[in-house]
Amino acid sequence: xxxxxxxxxxxxxxxxxxxxxxxxxxxxxxxxxxxxxxxxxxxxxxxxxxxxxxxxxxxxxxxxxxxxxxxxxxxxxxxxxxxxxxxxxxxxxxxxxxxxxxxxxxxxxxxxxxxxxxxxxxxxxxxxxxxxxxxxxxxxxxxxxxxxxxxxxxxxxxxxxxxxxxxxxxxxxxxxxxxxxxxxxxxxxxxxxxxxxxxxxxxxxxxxxxxxxxxxxxxxxxxxxxxxxxxxxxxxxxxxxxxxxxxxxxxxxxxxxxxxxxxxxxxxxxxxxxxxxxxxxxxxxxxxxxxxxxxxxxxxxxxxxxxxxxxxxxxxxxxxxxxxxxxxxxxxxxxxxxxxxxxxxxxxxxxxxxxxxxxxxxxxxxxxxxxxxxxxxxxxxxxxxxxxxxxxxxxxxxxxxxxxxxxxxxxxxxxxxxxxxxxxxxxxxxxxxxxxxxxxxxxxxxxxxxxxxxxxxxxxxxxxxxxx
Amino acid sequence: xxxxxxxxxxxxxxxxxxxxxxxxxxxxxxxxxxxxxxxxxxxxxxxxxxxxxxxxxxxxxxxxxxxxxxxxxxxxxxxxxxxxxxxxxxxxxxxxxxxxxxxxxxxxxxxxxxxxxxxxxxxxxxxxxxxxxxxxxxxxxxxxxxxxxxxxxxxxxxxxxxxxxxxxxxxxxxxxxxxxxxxxxxxxxxxxxxxxxxxxxxxxxxxxxxxxxxxxxxxxxxxx
Numbered sequence: 001x002x003x004x005x006x007x008x009x010x011x012x013x014x015x016x017x018x019x020x021x022x023x024x025x026x027x028x029x030x031x032x033x034x035x036x037x038x039x040x041x042x043x044x045x046x047x048x049x050x051x052x053x054x055x056x057x058x059x060x061x062x063x064x065x066x067x068x069x070x071x072x073x074x075x076x077x078x079x080x081x082x083x084x085x086x087x088x089x090x091x092x093x094x095x096x097x098x099x100x101x102x103x104x105x106x107x108x109x110x111x112x113x114x115x116x117x118x119x120x121x122x123x124x125x126x127x128x129x130x131x132x133x134x135x136x137x138x139x140x141x142x143x144x145x146x147x148x149x150x151x152x153x154x155x156x157x158x159x160x161x162x163x164x165x166x167x168x169x170x171x172x173x174x175x176x177x178x179x180x181x182x183x184x185x186x187x188x189x190x191x192x193x194x195x196x197x198x199x200x201x202x203x204x205x206x207x208x209x210x211x212x213x214x215x216x217x218x219x220x221x222x223x224x225x226x227x228x229x230x231x232x233x234x235x236x237x238x239x240x241x242x243x244x245x246x247x248x249x250x251x252x253x254x255x256x257x258x259x260x261x262x263x264x265x266x267x268x269x270x271x272x273x274x275x276x277x278x279x280x281x282x283x284x285x286x287x288x289x290x291x292x293x294x295x296x297x298x299x300x301x302x303x304x305x306x307x308x309x310x311x312x313x314x315x316x317x318x319x320x321x322x323x324x325x326x327x328x329x330x331x332x333x334x335x336x337x338x339x340x341x342x343x344x345x346x347x348x349x350x351x352x353x354x355x356x357x358x359x360x361x362x363x364x365x366x367x368x369x370x371x372x373x374x375x376x377x378x379x380x381x382x383x384x385x386x387x388x389x390x391x392x393x394x395x396x397x398x399x400x401x402x403x404x405x406x407x408x409x410x411x412x413x414x415x416x417x418x419x420x421x422x423x424x425x426x427x428x429x430x431x432x433x434x435x436x437x438x439x440x441x442x443x444x445x446x447x448x449x450x451x452x453x454x455x456x457x458x459x460x461x462x463x464x465x466x467x468x
Numbered sequence: 469x470x471x472x473x474x475x476x477x478x479x480x481x482x483x484x485x486x487x488x489x490x491x492x493x494x495x496x497x498x499x500x501x502x503x504x505x506x507x508x509x510x511x512x513x514x515x516x517x518x519x520x521x522x523x524x525x526x527x528x529x530x531x532x533x534x535x536x537x538x539x540x541x542x543x544x545x546x547x548x549x550x551x552x553x554x555x556x557x558x559x560x561x562x563x564x565x566x567x568x569x570x571x572x573x574x575x576x577x578x579x580x581x582x583x584x585x586x587x588x589x590x591x592x593x594x595x596x597x598x599x600x601x602x603x604x605x606x607x608x609x610x611x612x613x614x615x616x617x618x619x620x621x622x623x624x625x626x627x628x629x630x631x632x633x634x635x636x637x638x639x640x641x642x643x644x645x646x647x648x649x650x651x652x653x654x655x656x657x658x659x660x661x662x663x664x665x666x667x668x669x670x671x672x673x674x675x676x677x678x679x680x681x682x683x684x685x686x687x688x689x690x691x692x
Contacts, residue, residue, distance in 0.1 A: 012561040013470060013479060014512075014526045014542055111509050112530030112540045113477075178510055186514055189523040189555065196554035 019047040019116040022180030032056040047116045062150035071139040098134040123155040227284035279429040286436040293336040297464040300365040327366035331463035346430040351396035364393040388463040400451035410435040479540045486569035487583035488548030491608040494637035507682040521547045537668045557590045565602040565654030572607045572615035602653035606633040606646045
């Protein structure tokens with residue numbers, strides 16, 4: 001039984017505070033009972049604090065008889081009181097009783113400290129054959145014959161045997177004490193180690209959490225910076241594009257061929273720059289969740305026709321064929337038409353960009369289903385299984401993406417291969433924006449790719465209600 | 469240290485620290501085996517796994533001085549494996565002196581250094597100043613091959629702040645010298661901090677004489 005006072009300080013010194021902290025009453029009593037049945041000698045175990053831990057004895061007829069006499073009862077109580085309070089320092093003490101019997105008091109010491117004692121007796125040393133005068137003269141009306149008769153029934157043992165028996169019991173109790181102490185220390189250390197580990201982990205978690213908060217703040221700062229810079233860049237760029245258009249239209253006079261060519265290049269690069277800045281602005285808004293999506297019913301045929309018209313010039317330049325298919329049963333989409341076009345344009349533009357010359361890009365729309373619980377499938381059990389959706393597939397036969405890069409392609413500014421940036425341009429923002437736009441529409445995007453064979457993006461977006 | 473003025477009793481905690489498998493438990497086993505039974509109690513080995521210490525070992529030594537003062541020395545080991553750092557830190561709580569058991573093998577030099585740095589950190593975590601607490605270093609396993617030579621240890625000893633001892637703990641060589649050195653240095657520090665001679669009437673020299681008398685002499689590292 002653990003004692004509340006046995007706190008960490010005592011444990012860390014490896015000390016036993018009280019005998020009962022490490023020895024259970026039941027086990028000590030059990031040992032004493034076995035001792036009694038074997039040798040017939042009464043035994044009591046008392047803690048250093050004076051508490052009785054075990055008491056195994058049988059009332060002796062002599063003691064019962066003496067307790068009927070006033071003086072006998074008085075003397076008996078006095079002897080028992082003295083014996084009980086006697087705590088020998090180091091050596092065993094043998095205390096005599098007026099009856100001729102003795103009590104053997106054996107100190108229990110543990111790791112240099114007194115921790116308790118046990119008392120064997122009363123018993124009569126076998127060497128004593130006659131009851132002493134102190135017994136027979138204890139009280140006036142004592143019945144000597146009865147006293148002698150009772151004296152004969154007292155437990156008897158030779159002193160050197162009594163010493164051996166006591167030494168044996170001491171050894172057994174010390175062994176129990178050692179085992180109990182060991183078990184107590186082990187369990188306390190177990191708990192203390194777990195607590196210490198927990199404290200250490202909690203501290204580390206706290207440090208990690210504050211790092212995370214710091215990183216989040218930095219990320220927020222980055223988004224704000226991007227949004228501000230993009231906005232500030234766009235205003236002068238709009239003027240550049242505007243004035244270029246005016247020059248191209250001849251508002252400032254006729255242009256030579258060379259001037260027209262240079263202005264064309266300025267215009268094209270300015271458009272490219274504007275596209276990049278718009279992407280950055282979109283990303284900033286998407287990350288800040290401030291992009292306002294204007295949901296409406298969108299026809300898949302019209303969406304893909306517009307897309308094809310936009311992408312055809314680029315595809316023709318790269319000698320890439322476009323195969324646009326819309327399934328018969330394809331329902332209308334539910335989303336923001338501008339953003340849906342942006343999703344498809346990004347994917348189709350990438351597909352054309354990374355296709356080999358003479359290759360084909362397939363863009364397909366068909367009927368499908370989407371988990372009603374959303375892309376993550378969380379709580380799917382609680383929702384109806386699925387709802388109608390439009391599956392948009394953009395497939396190319398280009399260089400493909402290595403498996404280890406697939407999980408990162410939706411990260412902002414991630415480029416699968418830095419070399420491709422130089423060849424094809426781009427800031428690594430397109431797919432990140434696509435992913436966030438798809439998420440914003442409660443849809444999902446998946447990618448499969450085989451290096452050398454091509455890449456397929458599958459976007460599943462909720463369909464508009466049939467009657468919309 | 470715990471002082472019980474009423475019982476004229478001092479309890480001093482000494483910890484054997486060091487890297488895994490450097491011989492901390494072997495030191496305690498040897499002390500238990502070489503020390504007199506009147507002074508040394510039972511060696512308690514607390515939780516092991518494949519003969520490796522998980523929590524600690526503990527050996528109590530009681531020295532009853534002629535002046536009536538009773539000194540209880542509690543010797544502890546720590547688990548050396550890196551993963552048991554929390555347990556090491558707990559065992560170090562309230563320590564009065566440390567014997568750092570280093571492995572003499574050249575291949576273990578890094579493990580020794582790492583463990584010593586860990587000792588310093590854990591002492592600090594327990595609010596014990598590593599510069600103030602008595603620390604001695606024992607280079608154990610002097611019977612192995614590929615060890616730092618005696619000449620190298622001489623050089624190390626010259627520039628070391630901590631006293632250096634040599635030992636073969638599994639054979640008992642040098643363990644008692646290490647223990648006596650640890651007790652001497654620890655007692656000197658406790659004397660400085662608590663004026664034990666003034667309080668209990670026992671000088672450091674007399675105390676050490678009594679410790680020597682209570683603990684048997686070991687034969688020493690023969691031929692080394």
